Amino acid sequence: MQKGIIASVALSAAMAVGLCAPARAEFPEKPVEMTILFGSTAQTIGQLLAELMSRHLPQPVVPVARTGAGGAVGYQHVHGTAPDGYNIVWNSNSISTVHHGGGLPFDYTAFAPVAKISVEVPAIAVRADSGWETLSDMAADIKSAGRKLKVGASGRGSFTHLATEAILAALDLSDSAIHVPYDQGRAPVELLAGRLDAALQWPGQFVSHHEAGTLRILCVTSAARISQLPDVPTCAESGAGEMDIVMWRGLAAPAGTPPEAIARLEEAARLAAESEEFRKAAQTIGFEVEFAGHEAFGELIARDDTIIADLMGQLGLTEQ
Amino acid sequence: MPPVPDAGERRKDLIAGSVLLVLALAWTAAVWLTVPVGHGVGPRAFPFWLGVGLAVLSALLLLKGLRGGHGLDPPGEGEGSAAAPPVSAGRRLALVATVCGIIAAYGVLMQKIGFLPATVLTVSATLVVALGERRPLVVGGMAFGIALGAWLAFGKLLGAYMPRGTWISLF
Amino acid sequence: MDLLLAAAQVALAPAALVAVMAGCLLGVVFGAIPGLTFTVAMALVVPMSFSMETAPAIGLLLGTYIGGMTGGSVSAILLGIPGTPSAAATVLDGYQLTRRGKASLALGTAVVASAFGGIVSLIIMVVSVDMVARLALRFGPAETFGLLVFGLSTICGLAQKSLVKGLIAGILGLMVMTIGIDEIEGAQRLTFGTVVLQQGVSLLVAMIALFAVPHVIDAFVQHYAGEQKPQEVADVRAELPTIRDILRDFWLMLRCALLGTGIGAIPGTGGPIAAFLAYAHARKSSKRPERFGKGEMAGVVAPETANNAVTGGAMIPLLSLGIPGDPATAILLSGLLIHGLIPGPMLFIQNPGEIYQIYIAIIVAYVAVVAIQLLGIRFFVQVLRVPAHLLAVAVIVMCAYGAFAIRNSVFDVVSVAVLGALAYGLMRVGIPLTPIILGLVLGPAIERDFRTAMILSEGDPSVFVASVPGAVFLGLAALVVGAQLLRSTRATLSDRRTEEKRRASVTPSE
Known part of the structure; x- marks a missing residue:
């Protein structure tokens, strides 16, 4: 026992020295913490990104999950850290939905954008035997039948809910639809079992059923078709008029982080995002790699924030 | 072991009943005042009715403690039920x-x-x-x-x- | 057949075997430590699996999942602190067995029961994946609500002394889980304008608070009372169960395995519910129900068989429908995605080879888990040699770090302290803690399914009895509660009668 302790003291001391050795280099001198806000695929993508970024930095990027409250917990943590580049957040449009929903006292301006990495595009699916080939079919059918459309999406105020409401508004179905909130994974089951008429979720959940011919993905909500589903039309093509709703993911640091640190992280993120491995993961997990530097990313965040604020305001989801 | 609930047991019921009753009432009031009603069975329904349920049950417990009434005069240490070690x-x-x-x-x-x-x-x-x-x-x-x-x-x-x-x- | 052989060749290659075993070992360690569950462990191994070939990656993930599920029983039996919520039911009799000096016997039986449950569920999965998946489809929110209420009704069985106190405990558990953001409408509930409270109380945090903190306080109190507990040190022989011991409970194990598989197949339920239902079932079907809660081996066998059967059950909707039933399977899902395996109906058509690899990996994992734990028992029980108060100090560190690691949040550690103090208080006034766990486990799901069902039915409550499963489960729950109410009223009445008689007989002599 005693020997074990001495040995472990010696070992840890050696390790500590080893860690501190390459001191006084340029940023980063110590590991960078990447706060991850959500579980499952968002976490997996973030972990992969962190690993790939670590290859292009002298210090590792460590993914740390701080989930809960729709991302508010993680945003608050990073917001509270020193703006030195050692704390970054794997963020998304959730900064806007959470802030305008009243979950966070600060908005996107509390963070300095580093880089946009990817986008995810929600898809709307129905049962294959519904007879609906397009959104217009669905809308016409519902209107003529005079019944309500039961459509599944995540809880009120979530991104998929906002996208759902936007589509319903475009189809003039807002008053003849019931939003059924589902925690992510269950939407396909409820569709298959016939308890829902339609569901809007990330396409990964529908792909296998779509290929098997039990569900049909009507459309994706982006302006252009997505690489994972080249044969699926956009919602605009499917009858919903102008529509471009995508969820971006990217990296941000607390506002006031030195530009050198941001540039360094941005470069590592670019190399990671453009790597073959990341592209392959995008195909299987189901997201689009769409890199953008910190300036373009900043503009995108600001633009999206006003759109989301408007939409939430119209739906009565904003905190007064 | 006495077959009937002893004074210590009753005292425990009294303490638990009254503390939980206060807690339940405070909870229910806080829920009523701060949680929005929402749509249909909204966010308020469950916490509110749980609070009410707890209030009723703790009142029952309180009543049970009060009843059988030799008053509340625990002989000696109330905490000192048979199994507990002698720690004040x-x-x-x-x-x-x-x-x-x-x-x-x-x-x-x-x-x-x-x-x-x-x-x-x-x-x-x-x-x-x-x-x-x-x-x-x-x-x-x-x-x-x-x-x-x-x-x-x-x-x-x-x-x-x-x-x-x-x-x-x-x- | 060729396909199976080819899959076996890949899945039994040295790299794949090592990966499964490493996963199992990691899972057992994480499972054994409260707070550090297989969910945390799996999130850790996903990045490790990025650079691996498909077969070892699958093996690593499955091994971690399965190891974690069985590891939870180790601390539940040894310390009375469940390593995972699924092992909460195991504490009831497992810890009592330890106190009677039968720690190693309980541990050995638990791991064999676990493996049995896991393998049976795997067989069911292989034979009837489509049928079970189709059956699971019938469980919508209304039907799941019925099942959960039935699960909740087992509180009545767990509240032996006083029904009122048991119900209070259950309600407290349900109440705690309503704090935070309401997922359905996004409303804040009792967060008092703070961000930290929005994340709500994690089930694991509450579990650590309920089991570990009173354990630590008790150890400290005992230390002050100067009471050394020699009997805990006395018997730490590594005594393993014989085949006969295990075969005695064979039919119980089989029933619990079926129960666990069925519950695992229904998304949104999971291990803890299966374990409690199995425990309740074991007691009901036992010839000596009065011995449950005092160290009855069947009280360990039943929940451990059932919670491991859940792993196979949960794989059914995951593989055939692409639906993760809980956070652990959600991580498994993204781990499979990264390697190009997209769970869902097409998986069986496009990747039949990988499906076989998964089956084989599960079998290997259970063999590895049994080996690891049986070999480990002699080391595990050494924990009991450590003086209780010093062990308690280590438990503090373990649980505080475990609580932190769930969401890397200090708020969770502080919650453990606050809830722990409350739990100790409740224990002192005779409120049982186990029903609280049941309330915590079932609370969020019950509310979500109830409200979703009401939204789907457009506010018509008859939806809950409109389908056969819903009506059956709600009926069963009503039956259980009704019977218990009847029994306890009768007990109170007869109590009063004996008391009156006693008084009548005492008065003249005074």
Whole structure:
């Protein structure tokens, strides 16, 4: 026992020295913490990104999950850290939905954008035997039948809910639809079992059923078709008029982080995002790699924030 | 063991019933005042009715404590039911406060000064303050042994995230 | 057949075997430590699996999942602190067995029961994946609500002394889980304008608070009382169960395995519910129900068989429908995705080879888990040699770090302290803690399914009895509660009668 302790003291001391050795280099001198806000695929993508970024930095990027409250917990943590580049957040449009929903006292301006990495595009699916080939079919059918459309999406105020409401508004179905909130994974089951008429979720959940011919993905909500589903039309093509709703993911640091640190992280993120491995993961997990530097990313965040604020305001989801 | 609920048992029912009743009423009021009604069976329904349920049940418990009425005169120590070891209520309360205080402080320390120093501090403080351990070898051995062992096993071997410390960061 | 052989060749290659075993070992260690569950462990191994070939990656993930599920029983039996919520039911009799000096016997039986449950569920999965998946489809929110209420009704069985106190405990558990953001409408509930409270109380945090903190306080109190507990140190022989011991409970194990598989197949339920239902079932079907809660081996066998059967059950909707039933399977899902395996109906058509690899990996994992734990028992029980108060110090560190690691949040550690103090208080006034766990486990799901069902039915409550499963489960729950109410009223009445008689007989002599 005693020997074990001495040995472990010696070992840890050696390790500590080893860690501190390459001191006084340029940023980063110590590991960078990447706060991850959500579980499952968002976490997996973030972990992969962190690993790939670590290859292009002298210090590792460590993914740390701080989930809960729709991302508010993680945003608050990073917001509270020193703006030195050692704390970054794997963020998304959730900064806007959470802030305008009243979950966070600060908005996107509390963070300095580093880089946009990817986008995810929600898809709307129905049962294959519904007879609906397009959104217009669905809308016409519902209107003529005079019944309500039961459509599944995540809880009120979530991104998929906002996208759902936007589509319903475009189809003039807002008053003849019931939003059924589902925690992510269950939407396909409820569709298959016939308890829902339609569901809007990330396409990964529908792909296998779509290929098997039990569900049909009507459309994706982006302006252009997505690489994972080249044969699926956009919602605009499917009858919903102008529509471009995508969820971006990217990296941000607390506002006031030195530009050198941001540039360094941005470069590592670019190399990671453009790597073959990341592209392959995008195909299987189901997201689009769409890199953008910190300036373009900043503009995108600001633009999206006003759109989301408007939409939430119209739906009565904003905190007064 | 007496076959009928003894005075200690009744006293416990009285304490539990009254504390929980107050809690239930405060909870229900807070829910009613701060949680929006929402649509249909909204966000308020469940917490509200749970609060009401707790109020009813704790009132029942209170009633049970009051009934059978030899008053509330516990002979001798109320805490001293047959199985409990002879530790005074004050000491017991102090121990509860110490243990819970230590855990909370440990959590905050971990974030502020990192896992290793926080663990060494917490373990030695617990041994010395809460358990009255004075042998330096035991205190030091336990403190460094647990801290290093956990750090090596979780942080290094298994690769779990260990808090690094925002005030000072040694490792 | 060729396909199976080819899959076996890949899945039994040295790299794959090592990966499964490493996963199992990691899972057992994480499972054994409260707070550090297989969910945390799996999140850790996913990045490790990025650079691996498909077969070892699958093996690593499955091994971690399965190891974690069985590891929870180790601390439940040894310390009375469940390593995972699924092992909460195991504490009831497992810890009592330890106190009677039968720790190693309980540990050995638990791991064999676990493996049995896991393998049976795997067989069911292989034979009837489509049928079970189709059956699971019938469980919508209304039907799941019925099942959960039935699960909740087992509180009545767990509250032996006083029904009122048991119900209070259950309600407290349900109440705690309503704090935070309401997922359905996004409303804040009792967060008092703070961000930290929005994340709500994690089930694991509450579990640590309920089991570990009172354990630590008790150890400290005992230390002050100067009461050394020699009986805990006395018997730490590594005594393993014989085949006969295990075969005695064979039919119980089989029933619990079926129960666990069925519950695992229904998304949104999971291990803890299966374990409690199995425990309740074991007691009901036992010839000596009065011995449950005092160290009855069947009280360990039943929940451990059932919670491991859940792993196979949960794989059914995951593989055939692409639906993760809980956070652990959600991580498994993204781990499979990264390697190009997209769970869902097409998986069986496009990747039949990988499906076989998964089956084989599960079998290997259970063999590895049994080996690891049986070999480990002699080391595990050494924990009991450590003086209780010093062990308690280590438990503080373990649980505080475990609580932190769930969401890397200090708030969770502080919550453990606060809830722990409350739990100790409740225990002192005679409120049982186990029903609280049941309330915590079932609370969020019950509310979500109830409200979703009401939204789907457009506010018509008859939806809950409109389908056969819903009506059956709600009926069963009503039956259980009704019977218990009847029994306890009768007990109170007869109590009063004996008391009156006693008084009548005492008065003249005074």
